Amino acid sequence: MDIKKKVQEQFGQFAGNYVTSEIHAKGEDLHTLIALSGVKPKDVVLDIATGGGHVANGIAPFAKKVVALDLTEKMLKEAERFIRQNGYENVEFIKGDAEKLPFPSKTFSAVTCRIAPHHFPNVNDFVLESYRVLKDGGTFLLIDNVVPEQNELDIFYNEIEKKRDPSHFRAWKKTEWLTMIERVGFEVEQLTSFWKMFTFESWFARMGLPVQEKRELEQYMLSASPETRNYYRVKEENGRVVSFQGKSVLIKAKKRH
Numbered sequence: 004m005d006i007k008k009k010v011q012e013q014f015g016q017f018a019g020n021y022v023t024s025e026i027h028a029k030g031e032d033l034h035t036l037i038a039l040s041g042v043k044p045k046d047v048v049l050d051i052a053t054g055g056g057h058v059a060n061g062i063a064p065f066a067k068k069v070v071a072l073d074l075t076e077k078m079l080k081e082a083e084r085f086i087r088q089n090g091y092e093n094v095e096f097i098k099g100d101a102e103k104l105p106f107p108s109k110t111f112s113a114v115t116c117r118i119a120p121h122h123f124p125n126v127n128d129f130v131l132e133s134y135r136v137l138k139d140g141g142t143f144l145l146i147d148n149v150v151p152e153q154n155e156l157d158i159f160y161n162e163i164e165k166k167r168d169p170s171h172f173r174a175w176k177k178t179e180w181l182t183m184i185e186r187v188g189f190e191v192e193q194l195t196s197f198w199k200m201f202t203f204e205s206w207f208a209r210m211g212l213p214v215q216e217k218r219e220l221e222q223y224m225l226s227a228s229p230e231t232r233n234y235y236r237v238k239e240e241n242g243r244v245v246s247f248q249g250k251s252v253l254i255k256a257k258k259r260h
Contacts, residue, residue, distance in 0.1 A: 032146050032197065032253055036117060037061040039193070039255050040144055046112035049136060051101045051129070052119030056082030056094075062115070063091040070111075072099045102128035109138045117146040118251075121164070121174045127183055134187045134258060143189055143256045148174045148199070148249055151234070159231050160249060166220045168210050177252055189256035196252050198236075203244045 042065040050059040053071035063069050073079045079096045086094050099105045102125045114133045123129050150157040164171040207217050221244045236248040
């Protein structure tokens, strides 16, 4: 099964979990992204891989229109239910692929994507497509989990995500993101790196995996080197993982005139 089929299967099965998930529904990064967007009442905004619809919901009061795009039909239905309950009628829901956007060039004033690109198998295509559909002077806003430059720390984080979530493709390094974004012609205006706390129980439960796989994942995490456990702030109690932390990045870039 290819990665996109896995994404549709995984997120289709547990779509509702992502609408209510604390880490997706709340967090300073969501408020910061909305504030940095600078969206005006005449703007049309595209939210790629909208998931539970939290970014689209947050931007809807400020924009003329928001297009919420996702690969998974069930996820779109959950997002629509959530956003309509909040009274927003200016959000359109479209099924589509982040790496092959179904829109003409220079359509949107802003493009957003939050906590999703680690699922994209061809992330360069996603960046290129985001650039294509933006108007000149448009804003690109990205938030995603990232890994450090050290290979051991990179491998550890991507491995635990893959063990928990078969639709995880790769969390990239900050340097890799900057390279991809600047290479297509974007000008990076801001990069903010921040820690995220993951409570192990809820982080694992969101995927609906068997208990045995939970134990194996805990063992993998606890058998990592002291340096790795220290970097990710792995908290252990009585031989069980309680929580850990990971790094994320918020990048704001502009499409040059």
